[in-house]
Amino acid sequence: MALKMHGALSAAELGSKLSTTSEAARQQLSRLAEEGLVVSASLASGVGRPTQRWSLTAAAQSRFPDTHAALTVQLLDIVRSSLGDAALDTVISVREAETRSAYRTAVADHLPLRDKVEALANIRSAEGYMASWREEADGTLVLVENHCPICAAATACQGFCRAELDVFRAILGPQAQVERTEHIVSGGLRCTYAIRPVTR
Structure with a gap:
């Protein structure tokens, strides 16, 4: 002190x-x-x-009080109550587009799916999600996020979680099927994504 x-x-x-x-x-x-x-x-x-x-x-x-989470929730409530759900959807859409653009720069389209998942885990870890990944015996790639730095915002407005899932699907491309199997906001210990190659 x-x-x-x-x-x-x-x-x-x-x-x-x-x-x-x-x-x-x-x-x-x-x-x-x-x-x-x-x-x-x-x-x-x-x-x-x-x-x-x-x-x-x-x-x-980081051990000192930080009210940014409460402020974020308050701002979301203000946007929703003063400007309406459409304005809040616009905020989420803009964030989603900016995130997708940044990730596309870091994760090349031509990479094999495994390398894309590894790159995505690295990006998410750098953003505070404490992410890791592994490959299961059946070939499923599992992306695990042990922390959610935007949990307060995501709890107040689950549009953020939907947008993140859409970003993952866009970055990993049509050759991957991405499913969220565990969700912090829904009571899970972590957010987990099962990523399976699409067989044509």
Whole structure:
């Protein structure tokens, strides 16, 4: 909390703010550094050894309250109640089109289906979905998303989930049949997609 409120501090400065010794503060900082919650940087300050100043990492920042999910739901409700369902559908459609365009840039059409699924899993992981994929004995490719960073929005408006499924189908192409078999918003532990090659 002290680092959040005051920015980067030395162990001595932190000890002073916490009414403890700089050594006690340094021990706490070392433990937090092992957990990936703080990082130090050397700051030259004239003659003598540089001062180590400690600051929060992104992992630590995420532990503080964040009301973006509540704000997102509120904005969706405002769009729906003030502008109507058609306006909300437009918002979802624009997001879907932008997502499809970005994914098309990253997933080449000529790739084999397996490579497309792997690329899609990588993209989704980078977006915070904690995605992975595997191939079953029968040749079914399974895309698993262990987290949903837009869960609040998707719960408030399931058009987002429909749009994501449509994007997957567009990116994987007509040679793939994509079915959602598990759904976080519907009570599942994760979102799971079964992807099967279309046999002609």
